Amino acid sequence: xxxxxxxxxxDSYEGQEVNITCSHNNIATNDYITWYQQFPSQGPxxxxxxxxxxxxxxxxxLFIPADRKSSTLSLPRVSLSDTxxxxxxxxxxxxxNQGGKLIFGQGTELSVKP
Amino acid sequence: GAVVSQHPSxxxxxxxxxxxxxxxxxxxxxxxxxxxxxxxxxSLMLMATSNEGSKATYEQGVEKDxxxxxxxxxxxxxxxxxxxxxxxxSFYICSAAPGTGYNEQFFGPGTRLTVL
Numbered sequence: 001x002x003x004x005x006x007x008x009x010x011d012s013y014e015g016q017e018v019n020i021t022c023s024h025n026n027i028a029t030n031d032y033i034t035w036y037q038q039f040p041s042q043g044p045x046x047x048x049x050x051x052x053x054x055x056x057x058x059x060x061x062l063f064i065p066a067d068r069k070s071s072t073l074s075l076p077r078v079s080l081s082d083t084x085x086x087x088x089x090x091x092x093x094x095x096x097n098q099g100g101k102l103i104f105g106q107g108t109e110l111s112v113k114p
Numbered sequence: 115g116a117v118v119s120q121h122p123s124x125x126x127x128x129x130x131x132x133x134x135x136x137x138x139x140x141x142x143x144x145x146x147x148x149x150x151x152x153x154x155x156x157s158l159m160l161m162a163t164s165n166e167g168s169k170a171t172y173e174q175g176v177e178k179d180x181x182x183x184x185x186x187x188x189x190x191x192x193x194x195x196x197x198x199x200x201x202x203x204s205f206y207i208c209s210a211a212p213g214t215g216y217n218e219q220f221f222g223p224g225t226r227l228t229v230l
Contacts, residue, residue, distance in 0.1 A: 034218065043118075043207045043221030044158070087157070096218050099146035099211035104158040 004088045009109040018075045020108050022088030025069050033064060033071045034096065036087045038107070044087060048073070049096075075110075083112045116142050116212040120222035127198055128230055135193045135225045137164075137208035143188035144210035148219075149181075152205040164191040164208075198229040 005023040012018045024033070032051050036044040048055055050062040050071070061074040075082055087107040094100060117140040127133050137147055145166045150158040162183055163171040170183035180202075182194040195202055207224045 032217070036221075041205065041224060041226065043120075043209070043224050045221070046218040049217055093217055097211055097213055097216050099144065099148075099213070099219065101148065101160055101163065102209070102219060103160060104150075106157050 004090055004105045006086075006088055006105060006108045008106060009111065011111050011113065012078055013113050014079055015077050018078050018082070018110060018112075020073045020075075020086055020088075020110070021070055022073070023070045024088070024090045027068050027090050028092070030092045031068075031090050032093045032096070033062065033068075034089045034091070035060070035062065035073045036089065036104075038085045038087065040084075044104075047086070078110075078112045080112050080114060083110060085109050116140075116210075116216065116220045118208065118210050118220045118222040120206075120208060120225050122225060123223060124226040124228070126228045126230065129199050130197055132194055132196045133198055133227060135195075135206055135208075135227070137191045137193070137210075137222050139189045139210045139212075139220075142210075142212040144191075144212070145188060147185060147191040147208055147210045149183065149191070149193050150207045150209070152207060152224075158207060161193075166191075195227065198227070200229045203227055203229045 034049040035047040038044040048062045055062045063072040085107040119138045121136045147164040149161045152158045161176045164183045164185040166185045172178045185191040209219045209221045211219045
């Protein structure tokens with residue numbers, strides 16, 4: 001799995017857009033980028049996954065530049081309930097749908113203030 | 115979506131006792147499940163890979179005799195912390211992949227173990 005680097009923490013206010021960037025310089029051709037969200041004392045929850053360009057779902061958007069060496073998770077109009085730790089993972093899609101090891105980095109602790 | 119459950123959600127035990135934690139895939143079968151441990155303010159650390167019908171594969175530094183893993187069926191994996199000590203107090207999380215049709219692993223809600 002490619003090593004990932006994220007900011008340790010970020011602060012935001014309610015209603016703002018939050019962008020969390022993840023660096024993965026050694027991403028392989030077959031690797032996908034996946035973001036998980038974890039609330040205190042809960043298991044991680046899948047947010048979004050992408051391979052290139054832009055992916056959007058009802059929760060977030062994922063922007064991936066052409067060189068794929070980084071990615072940005074964008075959370076529109078955050079609320080207090082978005083306060084959580086966000087993890088960026090990079091790996092072959094088979095890891096996810098066939099059950100391979102996931103290695104979590106340190107994650108980004110997002111704090112949303114009123 | 116697929117659901118993974120854990121039981122119990124929290125457990126308190128005395129030092130020297132053993133504790134069993136169950137991880138179940140409720141609506142899918144999983145030949146492989148994973149066990150993680152998470153200390154406060156830290157990331158998830160993979161402990162072991164649980165394989166149905168065979169021995170678990172442990173990550174470097176994880177004591178296999180202390181953390182016993184049994185994957186007796188395609189929907190159940192158990193983690194037993196033997197002779198627990200206060201330093202084993204942690205948040206234990208399992209995960210599983212439903213397979214075809216999904217592109218994510220699903221995580222259980224976690225089990226908070228406190229050893230007195």
